[in-house]
Structures are given as C-alpha cells and as structure tokens.
Amino acid sequence: MSDQTYVTSDPRGSITQLATPSRLEYFFTAGTSLSKNLRGYQRGQFIGQRCPVCSKVYVPSRGSCPVDGVALTEEVELKNTGTVTTFCVVNVPFAGQSIKIPYIAGQILLDGANLSFMGLIQECELEEVRMGMRVEAVWVDKEDLVPSLASVKYFRPTGEPDAAYETYQEYL
Amino acid sequence: MSKIPATRQGHRPVAIVGFSQNHSVRSDSTSNEVEMLLPVIHDVFDRAGLTKDEIGFICSGSTDYLIGGPFSFVTALDAIGVWPPKSESHVEMDGAWALYEAFVRLQEGDLDTALVYGFGKSSLGDLDEIFNLQLDPYTMAPLHPDLVSLAALQARAVIDQGLGTEEDFARIAARSRRDAMNNPFAQIKRDDDVATLMSEPYLVSPLRRHCLPPISDGASAIILAAGEKAFDYAEHPAWITGIDHRIETHAFGARNLAVSTSTAKAGAIAGVGEGHVDVAELLTPFAHQELIVKAALGLADSVSINPSGGPLSANPLMSGGLNRLGEAAQAILDGRATRTVAHATGGPLLQQNLVCVLEGA
Incomplete structure (x- = not known):
C-alpha cells in the first residue's frame, strides 16, 4: 500500500497540504487570592499571602500553599526591596519582544517573601548584575498604575552591600 | 466480618470510599481552578476520614484547552499540597479515566489508596472552537x-x-x-x-x-482504597x-x-x-x-x-x-x-x- 501514489482526475492535482484555521480566545479568572495581588499593583504595593501552616509568604499567591494544600487567608504587604537570586542577560531577539536587547531579566526575591518572580533590571550595567545584588522596584507614575505587574517599570540596584548567599540559597 | 464481593476480572478489589463535588455553576467568576478544587479535595478527605499523608497515588483529569493555559494540571496540584512528594499522574481526559488509571495503579499491590479528581471551567472559552480541535x-x-x-x-x-x-x-x-x-x-x-x-x-x-x-464549571474528587483497607474509610465501600x-x-x-x-x-x-x-x-x-x-x-x-x-x-x-x-x-x-x-x-x-x-x- 505504501508505494501507491494518490491519483486524481482533478486538473488541480492532488491535495498536498491543508490548513485548518483555528483561533481560541479565553477569559481569565484571576481568583480571589491573585486578585488581591493584582489590586495591590494598582495601588503601588506588593501584596502576598502567608500560609497558616508553614508561614511561608507567597507573592503572587494563587490561593493555596503548594506544600501544605491549604487556603491562604492572611494578607501580607511586602517591601519595595529585594534580592536578585539569579539572572540572565538577554541577547537574543524573539517574536513579541518589547524591550530593546540586550537587557537583564532577574529572579527577584522580595524582602519577606518566600517565592521569587521574574523582573526586568535596569539602571544597571550588564556586567554589574550579580547574584545577591540588592534591588528596589521603580513604579510607573500614579496615574498609570494598573492591576498587573506592568505597574512595576523595572527593578534597579539600591547600592546596598550584596545579600549573603545563605539568605537566598533556598530560592534558586 | 467484612465481605468483599468477587471481582469479575479477577483483579485486586478496589472500592470508592469517598466522593465530593462542588456546585456546578454556569460561570464561577470568583475562583480560579485551584480555589475551585481546594474545598472539594478537603471535603473528600473529610468524608473518607483520612489525610493527604495516607494517600498513595494521585491522578487527575482535566484539559488545558478549557483554560487556555499550559500545564494547568500542575498548577492544580497546589490544591493538594504535595510535600513530601507523591506519585502523581494526569490524563488529558475526564476524571473518570483518571480513576481508571488509579484503579490500574492500585493493581500493582504496593499502594492501597488513591486520590482522583477532575476539574474544568467551561465558561472561559468558546466550546465549539475548543472541541473542534478534537475532530x-x-x-x-x-x-x-x-x-x-x-x-x-x-x-x-x-x-x-x-x-x-x-x-x-x-x-x-x-x-x-x-x-x-x-x-x-x-x-x-x-x-x-x-x-x-x-x-x-x-x-x-x-x-x-x-x-x-448546561455549560458548567465544576470539580469533583474520589478516594479509592484497596482490599480490607477500604473498611477503614467507609462502612459500605462501593466495590x-x-x-x-x-x-x-x-x-x-x-x-x-x-x-x-x-x-x-x-x-x-x-x-x-x-x-x-x-x-x-x-x-x-x-x-x-x-x-x-x-x-x-x-x-x-x-x-x-x-x-x-x-x-x-x-x-x-x-x-x-x-x-x-x-x-x-x-x-x-x-x-x-x-x-x-x-x-x-x-x-x-x-x-x-x-x-x-x-x-x-
């Protein structure tokens, strides 16, 4: 069977390719917990939640402690400062890129948080960025605040001495 | 004396010992998948009278096409709390097939209990377009x-x-x-x-x-237990x-x-x-x-x-x-x-x- 060729009387020849266009659009339900975090961005605040069992603070929170499987109820406002746990200097262009390369993407562990998230680091020479570097958030102007991480323009070095490795080694 | 009915296929007897479901609604706009699942998981543990530490195997059924996000079943594990680590699996199918996998897993004989759950928010996308993709x-x-x-x-x-x-x-x-x-x-x-x-x-x-x-958002969970163990969790296990x-x-x-x-x-x-x-x-x-x-x-x-x-x-x-x-x-x-x-x-x-x-x- 495999050596048979498809024969057609259609003058346009055999069909060799077929496109099935499809477009899926979705609503997104942030949920109760993440909504608190997103509303925080709108006010220029980092809001996390603390686990009642292990006391870890998750920012952003999805509503449950992934270790203990219990609902998070206590809200925690975090400081504007944190530590770069690890980083990447992005030199490669990709589709949808909105920032001019090269730039620094860093994992930021906010002070008092037990979960890091990715943030843009600017006002920093590429060769200066390092693990343990202390940074602070630079927010957009008040009238431009939105319920998303877009409210944070970027993080920049504070100039403080680097954080000791022991303070962030669990978050790598 | 507790009696276990004979199984047709000669398999190790496995019973459903707990079941929980949430209220099906047209659109649960306040909870994300984890928040929708969390009460069901806690409730099914309560009903069977056990804790997650007693669970040997976890299997879930869901599809990323409903939520439009990758690996949503991994995120859903936040509702269980998987520390210390558990043997876990997922099927991109209805939770009924997750139960089938858990049933098969319990045939190995080394584990006696399993948690099975399924969840889906049908309200987030265009179901006609989503289900067209299975044709x-x-x-x-x-x-x-x-x-x-x-x-x-x-x-x-x-x-x-x-x-x-x-x-x-x-x-x-x-x-x-x-x-x-x-x-x-x-x-x-x-x-x-x-x-x-x-x-x-x-x-x-x-x-x-x-x-x-109707179009419904919902989640449910079942506890399976094998052999005599089933009587620890239910007076009348459903074998x-x-x-x-x-x-x-x-x-x-x-x-x-x-x-x-x-x-x-x-x-x-x-x-x-x-x-x-x-x-x-x-x-x-x-x-x-x-x-x-x-x-x-x-x-x-x-x-x-x-x-x-x-x-x-x-x-x-x-x-x-x-x-x-x-x-x-x-x-x-x-x-x-x-x-x-x-x-x-x-x-x-x-x-x-x-x-x-x-x-x-």
Whole structure:
C-alpha cells in the first residue's frame, strides 16, 4: 500500500497540504487570592499571602500553599526591596519582544517573601548584575498604575552591600 | 466480618470510599481552578476520614484547552499540597479515566489508596472552537461543525432508525431536571412538563434547548482504597467489580451514530448484565444519547437512570464522568443501593466510553 501514489482526475492535482484555521480566545479568572495581588499593583504595593501552616509568604499567591494544600487567608504587604537570586542577560531577539536587547531579566526575591518572580533590571550595567545584588522596584507614575505587574517599570540596584548567599540559597 | 464481593476480572478489589463535588455553576467568576478544587479535595478527605499523608497515588483529569493555559494540571496540584512528594499522574481526559488509571495503579499491590479528581471551567472559552480541535484535522475540523449540530446529526440517526422520538428526548430532559431538584449540586432544576418542552423551537433540528446540557464549571474528587483497607474509610465501600473502556474510530462516517458499540463492549466486559442494576449514572450530555447508552448496556426500563439529574442538569466538563462514578458509588456508600453502574464518555458523539459496575457487600 505504501508505494501507491494518490491519483486524481482533478486538473488541480492532488491535495498536498491543508490548513485548518483555528483561533481560541479565553477569559481569565484571576481568583480571589491573585486578585488581591493584582489590586495591590494598582495601588503601588506588593501584596502576598502567608500560609497558616508553614508561614511561608507567597507573592503572587494563587490561593493555596503548594506544600501544605491549604487556603491562604492572611494578607501580607511586602517591601519595595529585594534580592536578585539569579539572572540572565538577554541577547537574543524573539517574536513579541518589547524591550530593546540586550537587557537583564532577574529572579527577584522580595524582602519577606518566600517565592521569587521574574523582573526586568535596569539602571544597571550588564556586567554589574550579580547574584545577591540588592534591588528596589521603580513604579510607573500614579496615574498609570494598573492591576498587573506592568505597574512595576523595572527593578534597579539600591547600592546596598550584596545579600549573603545563605539568605537566598533556598530560592534558586 | 467484612465481605468483599468477587471481582469479575479477577483483579485486586478496589472500592470508592469517598466522593465530593462542588456546585456546578454556569460561570464561577470568583475562583480560579485551584480555589475551585481546594474545598472539594478537603471535603473528600473529610468524608473518607483520612489525610493527604495516607494517600498513595494521585491522578487527575482535566484539559488545558478549557483554560487556555499550559500545564494547568500542575498548577492544580497546589490544591493538594504535595510535600513530601507523591506519585502523581494526569490524563488529558475526564476524571473518570483518571480513576481508571488509579484503579490500574492500585493493581500493582504496593499502594492501597488513591486520590482522583477532575476539574474544568467551561465558561472561559468558546466550546465549539475548543472541541473542534478534537475532530479529525483533515476532513472534519476544517468544516468547524459546532457541538449542537454534530449532536443533531446523531439525534437524527436515532430517530431515523426508530430508536427514539423527539418526545422521548423531552421525557428524558423533564425527568433529569425534576430529579435534579433533589440534588443540591445540580444547576438546572425544574419541574417541566413534556408538552411545554416540546413547544420550544428547534435549536438545531431535531434538538430543542432541553435536549442540550448546561455549560458548567465544576470539580469533583474520589478516594479509592484497596482490599480490607477500604473498611477503614467507609462502612459500605462501593466495590469496583468490573471496569472497562473502549474507543471507536474518529471517522463519523464509519460508525452507526445511533448505536454505541464501544459502550456495549465495555459494558459486557464490566459485567453490567450479570446482575440487577439499582441505579445507572450515565454521562449522556445530549438527551438522545441516554437512549443509545441505555440500549448498549441493555438496561431494563426499571433501572433508575441518572437520579442525580445527570449531565442534562449539570455538565462540568472533565469532572462530569467522575461525577457519574461518584453518584453511582454514593448510592452504595449511603446504603441506598447494592449494585450500580456508572458510564463516562469522551471524544465527539460517544466516541470513547467507560463502564464501571459498583457493588456493595
């Protein structure tokens, strides 16, 4: 069977390719917990939640402690400062890129948080960025605040001495 | 002395010892998947009287296409809390198939308990476009047939082959909605008379709105326990004495849409006909499909079908099949029945079907 060729009387020849266009659009339900975090961005605040069992603070929170499987109820406002746990200097262009390369993407562990998230680091020479570097958030102007991480323009070095490795080694 | 019924396939006896579901709603706009699942997981642990530390295996059923995000089943594990690490798996199918995998896993003999859950938010996307993606990509998907039109083709085949009438469809819908009035978790609860339903205009001939399931967000969970261990968690465990699932071709033209060969095969292997059936919970989201599955399983008219209200009163995708297993098991757990049948389906127009026979001691 495999050596048979498809024969057609259609003058346009055999069909060799077929496109099935499809477009899926979705609503997104942030949920109760993440909504608190997103509303925080709108006010220029980092809001996390603390686990009642292990006391870890998750920012952003999805509503449950992934270790203990219990609902998070206590809200925690975090400081504007944190530590770069690890980083990447992005030199490669990709589709949808909105920032001019090269730039620094860093994992930021906010002070008092037990979960890091990715943030843009600017006002920093590429060769200066390092693990343990202390940074602070630079927010957009008040009238431009939105319920998303877009409210944070970027993080920049504070100039403080680097954080000791022991303070962030669990978050790598 | 606790008695465990003989299993048809000679397998290690495994029982459903706990079931929990949340209220099916048209759109749960305040909870994300984890928040929707969390109360159900806690409730099923409470019902079976155990903690997550006693669980040997975890298996879930869901699909990323509903939420539009990758690896949503990994995120969902936040609702369980997986430390210390557990052996865990997932099927991109209804939770009923997750239960099947857990059942098979427990046959290994080294683990005695499993947590199974299914969850889905049908409210987030366009179901016609999403479910188009499960069709044959060359000959069917380019046509973009919507769910109701496809179901209407099947309903038409049922009528043409003399296997049912539009009045039968309306009677099934009326019974389901009426039974749902006793189910706190159901979504469509109404006392409609058949004549009123028949006066509705066609949505897609021969289907009227009442022949269709509601669109539902929901989640459910089940605890399985093997052997004597089951009696630690339930007074009347619902023993799986037979379970099987079969699939048919994806080519609609190669199937007689009015009969379900795969259901008949799975039902025969599970041993449906080898005893009386008190209750049958069937995942037949379109009214006419109940006639097809009922015939394939050879269920007598005396069998109580979908006393929970079934999928015509609540149709949470990805947990609807698990709900059928849960409802069929609950009848035994509550001492209301001694032998029940659960059915789940996946794929378009009853393409794949799972049948499970549950028995009390």
